[in-house]
Amino acid sequence: MTMLFGIPLPALLGQLLIGFINGSFYALLSLGLAVIFGLLRVINFAHGAQYMLGAFTAYLLLFYTGIGFWPALIIAPLIVAAISALIERTMLSRLYDLDHLYGLLFTFGLALIIEGTFRWYYGAAGQPYAGPALLSGGTNLGFMFLPNYRGFVVVASIVICLAVWLLIEKTRLGAYLRAATENPQLVQAFGVNVPLLLTLTYALGAGLAGLAGVLAAPIYQVSPLMGSNLIIIVFAVVVIGGMGSIGGAIVTGYVLGILEGLTKVFYPEASNIVVFVIMAIVLMLRPAGLFGKEI
């Protein structure tokens, strides 16, 4: 058997692929964070809670109304986006003129309240959520057994990331958005409804988190703690990629997923700190992050 760094090649390929799958979640989540920070300058600590809300909404839809995975994939993110839009309109929008810290504290408090409420009702152990029957089973790739659903997650996340990137960088709506953050007064003077744009942006970011939550539901237990387990890593991803850099967040998400996967082979005990070690190194060498611009 071919060996590479003392590990059989097929095993290494398998781990790389798994890293790529995890990277898909990091990319989706950090993309939403980067959109919100880039356009609203809000450090959205409720992102993990919104991810968890997405998963729980899918679970509740199935449990109470029998709505399965595919419709939930559309409906749940919309529900999360709607709730988040309401929160943005009624509360978060009042904090835009204050220091970033207030937005951070507000969203952090919000996350605690949402998670606490769900833990009260559903306990910490989590609920199982069955994936779509269409994607059950797996494919033998020769070097590993790839569950079909995970393959789907990779494809879906690449498509979504690309679509969001195109939306913001290449469309007229995206241009408005970017302009509105550069100079809101001027854009408003041109007749564009800036507050509405900001609400839509926050809803989009939160909706992305909700979507990632639905995608994660069949893989992990749907648990109130699922978001807080992930959010800190995702923040590290955004910092490494460069706060506010949308392309950077996507690329960094995938790369870090892969690096973390490799750590699990070579030194598993360190697998949950490797992201932070990389973050520390990047911050020392490039304080604005890999893809960020110096402000």
Next chain:
Amino acid sequence: MFAPPARLPLGVARLQSEVCRTNHLQSNPARHPMHVAPFREKRGRDELWEENSMHIVRSGASRRRSGLAAGLIAGSLALAGSASAQEISDGVVKIGIMNDRSGVYADTGGEGSVVAARLAVEDFGGTVLGAPIEIVAADHQNKADIGSNVARQWYDEDKVDAIMDLPTSSVALAVQSLSREKKKITIVSGGGSAEISGSQCSPYGFQWAYDTRALSRGTAGALVRGGDDTWFFLTADYAFGDSLQSQATEVIEANGGKVLGAVRHPLSTSDFSSFILQAQSSGAKVIGLANAGLDTSNAVKAANEFGLTQAGQKMASLLLTLTDAHSLGTKGAQGLYLTAGWYWDQDDENRAFAKRYMEKHGQMPNMLHVGTYSGVLQYLKAIKAAGTDETEAVARKLHEMPVEDLFAKKGKVLENGRMVYDMYLFQVKTPEESTGEWDLYNQIETIPGDKAYATVAESGCDVSSFPKN
């Protein structure tokens, strides 16, 4: 001093206010900067009791069962009769149920253990030697310092006579050693470390439901003897995971099996796919899970997804409660081997108890819950037999008396405080076999108590240091 470590789940921060509050009650104020001395001195016993009750209501693990929390205080007070006897100190027998009511183990113990304890009081008749029986509860948040503080306050100010349940071995050990100092009885049904009745045993400490040694002997021993003799471990990277793995390894090797390897994963890992892949390529016949709670659930889910069991490898969990199995569902957990001391569907007596419990709590009880029931019941029986609630006399009775209730059909207590009773090897049913949400286990074999548990000599408990009667 209460700043949460960086990777603590966000929800934990919510508990910090409770931490501070608990520390107000600490008996050594000088060590705690957050202590407000005048506040403490002013409060009388009744206020403290009220605070305990508030704790019960506020700590929140009672989940969606409506009305339960509100009924708690009323329930415990209703049990109080009017008569009190000379033989009972303070005229009341007060039992403290201490466990995790809001964190990762809130479902395996939590409010469920309090419900079980109340059922035991009910079954005993509500009074002992004419004195009323009270159940109080507190949340130790899986932290040894909080557990010790609550225990100290319970003993010194609230006249609690015994503390039970105590999941999370580190907390159980801390409270047991404090109780030894204070000459009070502890009955641990939640904590699993074999140390509790081993090298750190106490003359007034009892371990009731299970321990890591029994679990590994049960699961690993039975599987190896059945020909599944090569193992690979997924081990949680902390003391508990370590001891599970090493005790299971001993059993595997003693039975002629072999451990091919192990991978140590960080506590609270959400994605196990990478570790599952390593386990898969090891070619071992059995993948042993030396972890607990959410880690076990996530590992089992990933193993299913990656077709590990379908490819002929077996999964064995060294600690899985019915609550975990239920949250995984038969689809996720099917085929998993585990050892437990009690299952609701074993006989009519168990089913009847489970039904009563279900009506009160909305869930089926697991081994830890019923262990608490049995511990409370046996403690009350011992008081009755001794004719007093004085610790030495009750401990002597607890050591002497056989345990015969719906939990331990034929149990005995060893000199080191270990309650020895038959354990069972179960396998989780497939979705096709299961007829209901809680119809989860097939019983594979009975592991006689003497085979499952260590002898006093093996346990490492120095019984010669105990006071002679």
